[in-house]
Amino acid sequence: xxxxxxxxxLRRSLPEALLSALQSLFGERLSTAQAMREHHGRxxxxxxPMPPDAVIFAHSTDEVATAVKLCGSHGVPIIAYxxxxxxxxxxxxxxxxxxxxxxxxxxxxxxxxxxxxxxVQAGVTRKQLNQEIRDTGLFFPxxxxxxxxxxxxxxxxxxxxxxxxxxxxxxNTLALTVVTADGRIIRTGTRAKKSSxxxxxTRVFVGSxxxxxxxxxxxxxxYPQPExxxxxxxxxxxxxxxxxxxxxxxxxxVPIARVEFLDENGVKAINAHDKLSLPEKPLLLxxxxxxxxxxxxxxxxxxxxxxxxxxxxxEWATRPEDRSRLxxxxxxxxxxxxxxxxxxxxISTDCCVPISRLAECILETKADxxxxxxxxxxxxxxxxxxxxxxxxxDPHDAADIARAEGINERMVGRALAMDGTCTGEHGVGxxxxxxxxxxxxxxxxxxMRAIKHALDPGNIMNPGKIIRW
Amino acid sequence: xxxxxxxxxLRRSLPEALLSALQSLFGERLSTAQAMREHHGRxxxxxxPMPPDAVIFAHSTDEVATAVKLCGSHGVPIIAYxxxxxxxxxxxxxxxxxxxxxxxxxxxxxxxxxxxxxxVQAGVTRKQLNQEIRDTGLFFPxxxxxxxxxxxxxxxxxxxxxxxxxxxxxxNTLALTVVTADGRIIRTGTRAKKSSxxxxxTRVFVGSxxxxxxxxxxxxxxYPQPExxxxxxxxxxxxxxxxxxxxxxxxxxVPIARVEFLDENGVKAINAHDKLSLPEKPLLLxxxxxxxxxxxxxxxxxxxxxxxxxxxxxEWATRPEDRSRLxxxxxxxxxxxxxxxxxxxxISTDCCVPISRLAECILETKADxxxxxxxxxxxxxxxxxxxxxxxxxDPHDAADIARAEGINERMVGRALAMDGTCTGEHGVGxxxxxxxxxxxxxxxxxxMRAIKHALDPGNIMNPGKIIRW
Numbered sequence: 001x002x003x004x005x006x007x008x009x010l011r012r013s014l015p016e017a018l019l020s021a022l023q024s025l026f027g028e029r030l031s032t033a034q035a036m037r038e039h040h041g042r043x044x045x046x047x048x049p050m051p052p053d054a055v056i057f058a059h060s061t062d063e064v065a066t067a068v069k070l071c072g073s074h075g076v077p078i079i080a081y082x083x084x085x086x087x088x089x090x091x092x093x094x095x096x097x098x099x100x101x102x103x104x105x106x107x108x109x110x111x112x113x114x115x116x117x118x119x120v121q122a123g124v125t126r127k128q129l130n131q132e133i134r135d136t137g138l139f140f141p142x143x144x145x146x147x148x149x150x151x152x153x154x155x156x157x158x159x160x161x162x163x164x165x166x167x168x169x170x171x172n173t174l175a176l177t178v179v180t181a182d183g184r185i186i187r188t189g190t191r192a193k194k195s196s197x198x199x200x201x202t203r204v205f206v207g208s209x210x211x212x213x214x215x216x217x218x219x220x221x222x223y224p225q226p227e228x229x230x231x232x233x234x235x236x237x238x239x240x241x242x243x244x245x246x247x248x249x250x251x252x253x254v255p256i257a258r259v260e261f262l263d264e265n266g267v268k269a270i271n272a273h274d275k276l277s278l279p280e281k282p283l284l285l286x287x288x289x290x291x292x293x294x295x296x297x298x299x300x301x302x303x304x305x306x307x308x309x310x311x312x313x314x315e316w317a318t319r320p321e322d323r324s325r326l327x328x329x330x331x332x333x334x335x336x337x338x339x340x341x342x343x344x345x346x347i348s349t350d351c352c353v354p355i356s357r358l359a360e361c362i363l364e365t366k367a368d369x370x371x372x373x374x375x376x377x378x379x380x381x382x383x384x385x386x387x388x389x390x391x392x393x394d395p396h397d398a399a400d401i402a403r404a405e406g407i408n409e410r411m412v413g414r415a416l417a418m419d420g421t422c423t424g425e426h427g428v429g430x431x432x433x434x435x436x437x438x439x440x441x442x443x444x445x446x447x448m449r450a451i452k453h454a455l456d457p458g459n460i461m462n463p464g465k466i467i468r469w
Numbered sequence: 470x471x472x473x474x475x476x477x478x479l480r481r482s483l484p485e486a487l488l489s490a491l492q493s494l495f496g497e498r499l500s501t502a503q504a505m506r507e508h509h510g511r512x513x514x515x516x517x518p519m520p521p522d523a524v525i526f527a528h529s530t531d532e533v534a535t536a537v538k539l540c541g542s543h544g545v546p547i548i549a550y551x552x553x554x555x556x557x558x559x560x561x562x563x564x565x566x567x568x569x570x571x572x573x574x575x576x577x578x579x580x581x582x583x584x585x586x587x588x589v590q591a592g593v594t595r596k597q598l599n600q601e602i603r604d605t606g607l608f609f610p611x612x613x614x615x616x617x618x619x620x621x622x623x624x625x626x627x628x629x630x631x632x633x634x635x636x637x638x639x640x641n642t643l644a645l646t647v648v649t650a651d652g653r654i655i656r657t658g659t660r661a662k663k664s665s666x667x668x669x670x671t672r673v674f675v676g677s678x679x680x681x682x683x684x685x686x687x688x689x690x691x692y693p694q695p696e697x698x699x700x701x702x703x704x705x706x707x708x709x710x711x712x713x714x715x716x717x718x719x720x721x722x723v724p725i726a727r728v729e730f731l732d733e734n735g736v737k738a739i740n741a742h743d744k745l746s747l748p749e750k751p752l753l754l755x756x757x758x759x760x761x762x763x764x765x766x767x768x769x770x771x772x773x774x775x776x777x778x779x780x781x782x783x784e785w786a787t788r789p790e791d792r793s794r795l796x797x798x799x800x801x802x803x804x805x806x807x808x809x810x811x812x813x814x815x816i817s818t819d820c821c822v823p824i825s826r827l828a829e830c831i832l833e834t835k836a837d838x839x840x841x842x843x844x845x846x847x848x849x850x851x852x853x854x855x856x857x858x859x860x861x862x863d864p865h866d867a868a869d870i871a872r873a874e875g876i877n878e879r880m881v882g883r884a885l886a887m888d889g890t891c892t893g894e895h896g897v898g899x900x901x902x903x904x905x906x907x908x909x910x911x912x913x914x915x916x917m918r919a920i921k922h923a924l925d926p927g928n929i930m931n932p933g934k935i936i937r938w
Contacts, residue, residue: 117823184912192821192822193824197890199935204673207665212668356581384663423666
């Protein structure tokens with residue numbers, strides 16, 4: 001599936017002087033090899049690659065700053081790349097230019113266990129961070145599924161399964177080190193838990209998808225590992241019952257740590273992929289964090305709510321290995337579905353609505369998928385009102401793609417009509433730019449554009465994403 | 470105490486044409502009376518009033534938009550005014566102009582109990598909102614002490630006693646309606662709990678103190694009233710013991726709802742003002758929210774921690790009237806201290822540091838106050854690492870003021886050296902502009918300035934606050 005054809009016309013030329021300046025700086029850490037460029041010109045979206053002209057691997061904030069200055073002086077785009085796990089075409093080099101890969105900036109800079117904070121270089125992944133802090137008794141909760149880099153997670157305002165309890169990157173990022181478009185290095189905050197000191201630069205850059213600056217370090221909140229964790233799975237006869245049980249749980253204020261929904265298609269896919277034997281019906285996967293008593297109390301309450309919504313069984317997974325197996329299966333759901341149609345690509349989209357509208361939004365979207373005869377699953381972090389639709393398409397079949405895009409468009413329209421958002425956690429990238437306008441209206445988009453123009457007057461930072469210049 | 474003298478030179482003239490245009494629009498809701506202008510030219514800071522040229526009372530977002538357009542076309546400043554409870558000179562009309570009072574925009578626009586959200590006009594106060602939603606079983610937790618307006622609370626990124634559990638206006642504002650400097654009306658978000666849809670305009674305006682736009686409506690999160698609430702007070706021999714008990718509580722992850730510190734001076738003042746008989750020693754005031762069992766468990770844990778830090782007693786206040794009395798006394802602390810020195814004014818400042826440094830920061834600041842022989846108290850939302858120093862000065866005694874400002878400056882220096890912030894919740898206003906530069910550095914300040922220039926190119930929105938033009 002190609003990005004719109006006219007984009008090729010925007011490709012800027014790469015001046016020889018810039019290439020040699022970067023070469024002398026980065027040496028073997030600069031590559032113009034076709035495979036390397038293609039690898040960096042794609043993400044997990046269904047777009048065909050749009051490779052940059054060259055890829056450089058940065059080792060320090062200073063190197064990023066130098067590279068940005070060089071690109072700026074030549075008017076050449078620069079695109080930050082972390083783990084490449086974004087879903088809406090975020091890292092495609094639409095106008096060519098330099099991709100700066102931050103994955104080798106993978107040092108945990110400081111862990112302040114006594115303050116419940118850690119500062120990491122942008123390339124540190126969430127699993128790596130949790131591995132490195134394991135002995136402190138703390139953990140970093142945000143879990144978007146993929147083992148994404150913290151820099152990328154901040155840049156896309158990522159969240160995932162634990163957000164219902166712990167919040168998203170918006171709430172959990174205390175400060176960033178950012179290289180701005182003019183190549184300056186700024187720090188956007190401190191390690192204080194709260195602050196009223198001026199404009200909220202941290203949240204200006206969180207979610208800006210590399211279009212305002214390049215995040216090179218991230219300071220995040222950590223949390224004490226809960227005294228007790230338990231998990232449970234529970235099937236339902238209908239998706240409506242499952243979703244309504246969650247709505248009730250949230251409305252009652254149960255401080256649930258995770259609650260994931262998988263429709264029957266999602267369950268079928270992970271049964272096949274992970275050799276499980278879950279009933280092939282809509283499923284909820286719960287996790288509870290707290291004291292021994294607190295976890296018990298929450299779980300009993302949720303079990304009662306589930307029973308009121310005609311739940312089929314409520315199975316406990318108290319052993320860590322059982323929990324891990326279930327969560328691994330959940331995280332494999334994306335790849336599991338892909339295997340249901342060999343040769344296909346997935347169009348994966350998400351939206352988020354006020355919780356009371358969630359059942360309606362999911363059911364109408366499900367009906368739309370059924371009506372269009374597409375292979376799909378709906379999976380969601382539904383405690384937040386956030387769900388995903390994953391649709392399998394033949395990348396060479398325009399009608400197939402159009403069918404999926406139609407479902408996507410109607411889902412977004414539905415979410416917006418419910419005062420929801422066109423993306424709860426995937427971000428805008430290239431794919432949702434029109435939806436963004438639909439959601440915010442021209443006045444708000446102009447305000448965003450004014451910020452973009454002010455912070456990146458040369459339009460070199462990941463150009464062509466989020467908003468039109 | 471006057472603002473710097475040279476500011477008077479910045480005062481812009483008020484064109485007759487603007488005044489008559491506003492008069493024909495606002496009629497009796499426009500006032501140029503001296504008393505009205507003076508009332509709107511001051512807040513709770515120690516500055517002498519800097520009155521605007523006129524005050525208008527808006528009744529709708531459209532009226533605000535029209536007023537902003539008119540002011541913009543004449544290059545005249547416009548300053549939003551809510552309850553006038555800010556503390557750093559936020560509403561002083563440094564360059565003259567029009568103050569737009571939003572207190573009559575006091576309608577609760579919508580309560581979506583089933584989604585745990587409410588949308589209110591900017592002039593609705595936090596107490597009014599809680600009164601109006603009482604029957605829904607929900608509450609709005611943010612409590613800065615004063616009965617501030619929600620618009621003002623969003624504009625200053627307010628927080629207060631409950632923030633340790635529920636977060637600040639940063640975390641609890643879902644969307645804003647804002648009149649931008651060009652008089653357009655935008656909405657910055659939706660009612661979805663999370664979103665990755667473009668730049669985070671909500672948080673661009675939260676904390677911008679009226680310098681980027683005027684907030685006319687606020688959509689906030691609500692929470693189920695906890696099943697059980699209990700409160701306790703506990704005295705300590707030393708401030709160090711009290712603060713260290715809180716540090717330990719936070720590090721253990723106890724989900725405490727409120728934990729307030731009052732030093733012995735603060736306790737003395739509220740004893741006198743509220744006719745209480747608390748031991749005149751450093752005090753902690755706790756509140757626990759949760760299930761019956763959860764509250765009991767939290768409280769027992771905290772009681773044990775307090776005992777390990779040599780607490781003197783641990784008294785329960787389970788009856789709502791006892792709790793209310795204690796919290797009322799806490800909220801009166803500011804006025805209570807003022808009465809310790811008749812004719813004085815208070816310089817009230819705050820900072821916020823990483824939790825492990827809190828005892829050190831408070832003790833050094835306390836020692837500095839003692840050394841300088843000033844009448845003061847230190848009070849804090851210390852679960853967040855946030856505390857206040859309130860110092861009484863003779864407004865006619867330059868040496869007295871200089872002494873207090875010296876203490877303030879050293880406190881901020883101390884907080885910044887600990888990777889904290891120059892203000893946890895009061896905001897920058899006029900008083901902390903230099904500290905803001907010290908905290909963020911020139912690069913970050915230039916980034917803020919670029920945003921200000923982009924969103925308010927005519928510098929009409931509350932000019933002279935937060936950052937220098």
